[in-house]
Amino acid sequence: MNPYLHIAQNIRAALEAHQPVVALESTIISHGMPYPQNVQTALAVENIVRDNGAVPATIAIIGGKLTVGLTPDQIEHLGKAGLSVPKASRRDLPVLLAQGQDGATTVTTTMIGAAMAGIRVFATGGIGGVHRGAQTTMDISADLEELAQTPVMVVCAGAKSILDLGLTLEYLETKGVPVIGYRTKELPAFYTTHSGFEVDYRLDTPQDIARAFAVQRAMGMPGGMLVTNPIPDDFSMDAQTINQSIDQAIREADQQGIHGKALTPFLLDRIQRITGGDSLRANIQLVYNNARLGAQIACALAQ
Ligand code: PSU
Ligand code: MN
Numbered sequence: 001m002n003p004y005l006h007i008a009q010n011i012r013a014a015l016e017a018h019q020p021v022v023a024l025e026s027t028i029i030s031h032g033m034p035y036p037q038n039v040q041t042a043l044a045v046e047n048i049v050r051d052n053g054a055v056p057a058t059i060a061i062i063g064g065k066l067t068v069g070l071t072p073d074q075i076e077h078l079g080k081a082g083l084s085v086p087k088a089s090r091r092d093l094p095v096l097l098a099q100g101q102d103g104a105t106t107v108t109t110t111m112i113g114a115a116m117a118g119i120r121v122f123a124t125g126g127i128g129g130v131h132r133g134a135q136t137t138m139d140i141s142a143d144l145e146e147l148a149q150t151p152v153m154v155v156c157a158g159a160k161s162i163l164d165l166g167l168t169l170e171y172l173e174t175k176g177v178p179v180i181g182y183r184t185k186e187l188p189a190f191y192t193t194h195s196g197f198e199v200d201y202r203l204d205t206p207q208d209i210a211r212a213f214a215v216q217r218a219m220g221m222p223g224g225m226l227v228t229n230p231i232p233d234d235f236s237m238d239a240q241t242i243n244q245s246i247d248q249a250i251r252e253a254d255q256q257g258i259h260g261k262a263l264t265p266f267l268l269d270r271i272q273r274i275t276g277g278d279s280l281r282a283n284i285q286l287v288y289n290n291a292r293l294g295a296q297i298a299c300a301l302a303q
Contacts, residue, residue: 004097006062007117008069014055015118020298022049022291023114023122023152026060026070030078030085030104031265032125033280034272039079041284043072045291049123052295059113061088064100066109068117078104087261089142107154108146111224115150120213120301123155123294125287126190127226128264129168132161132250137259140171148175148223153213155294157286158188158195158228161246162267165189165197172226173200178216180209180227182293188230191237191282199228206293210300229293235285237278245274 007015014021024045029038046056058070060078067074078085081102088096088103090112096103105113107127114122128141147154159165165187172179181187181199189195203209213225230236249270253259258266272280 002116004065005113005116006065006067008057008067008071011055011057011069011117018302020054020295020302021057021119021121022054022294022298023068023110023119024049024056024058024291025105025107025110025122025124026058026078027087027104027106028125028287029075030082031087032268033283035079035082037280037284039076041287042075042079045123045287048288048291049295052292052299054295054298057114057117057119059105059110061093061096061101061103061105061109063102064097066093066097066105066113066116068113068119078102083265087265089261090146091142107143108141111146111150111152111154114152119152121153121155121294121298123287123290125157125283125290126160127154127156129159129163129165130171131263132164134164134167139259139263144168144171144175144177146224147172147177147226151217151222151224153209153225153227153297155227155229155290155297157190157231157290160190161195161243162250162264165195169197175223176221177223178212178225180212180225182209182227182229184228184230188228190286191231191242191279192239193230193233193236194239206296206300209297213297213301227293227297229290231282231286232289235282237275237282241275242271242279245271245279248274
């Protein structure tokens with residue numbers, strides 16, 4: 001057993017019994033939403049996974065251990081501590097674990113923890129990607145590299161236009177990561193359903209998605225799969241409103257010289273404030289929707 005990995009007893013038991021398990025990340029809790037909505041959302045997401053027949057495993061670094069399956073108290077702690085918890089991507093793991101620190105896992109490190117534990121499905125809101133202006137900043141999220149090398153399926157709501165969606169898709173193509181649209185051929189744009197970009201394949205049932213993922217494993221391919229799930233129509237935002245808010249947030253980040261790991265949390269926070277909380281409401285609903293689909297796919301895979 002790896003001394004830097006802790007798998008909660010209930011998660012261990014579920015995996016040994018081949019029950020469906022869905023991984024959930026913690027950067028969305030401490031860096032993606034304000035307190036207390038972040039904690040309420042994280043707990044509600046776990047319940048949605050349970051209601052759909054799977055076991056939720058929220059992942060974070062707790063006291064120097066990559067911990068798979070947080071308690072409600074640990075979720076509360078991460079949510080309350082917010083930005084004071086280090087945002088932990090792949091490059092952060094060695095030092096944070098060596099120092100016995102806490103850390104909020106991004107999509108990258110949540111995939112690492114899920115893979116080490118044997119969890120195959122991970123549901124979240126949004127992934128990192130190629131940022132707008134990456135031609136000069138070279139700001140490309142480690143999430144894309146992780147999808148290329150770690151065999152975990154990530155269910156998200158597509159990519160928001162804080163990213164360059166076209167370049168993000170190009171990068172995933174180069175890295176051999178299949179991008180699936182759930183019941184859509186168009187890449188969802190997180191807050192809205194329309195991006196103007198196409199996904200690689202439209203698949204219409206959790207079973208179809210599970211089958212493709214099982215084949216990826218059977219072929220011994222190293223990487224994961226990106227499943228994009230459109231926000232439900234009832235919660236989709238007005239495209240012009242959200243795009244103007246994103247543009248404004250990006251201008252502010254440029255003016256203030258925000259870059260590196262601080263950029264995505266800064267943009268999410270500014271967008272939430274500029275939209276007066278509308279984007280937060282949409283964000284919460286799309287995460288619920290992804291938790292539901294993630295659980296359904298995990299159930300299909302377990303059969
Ligand atoms: N997008 C969101 N909410 C989030 C994130 C992205 O809508 O919380 C988080 C995820 O944890 C993702 C990370 O893995 O931001 C990407 O950060 P970066 O762009 O610094 O790689
Ligand atoms: Mn970055």
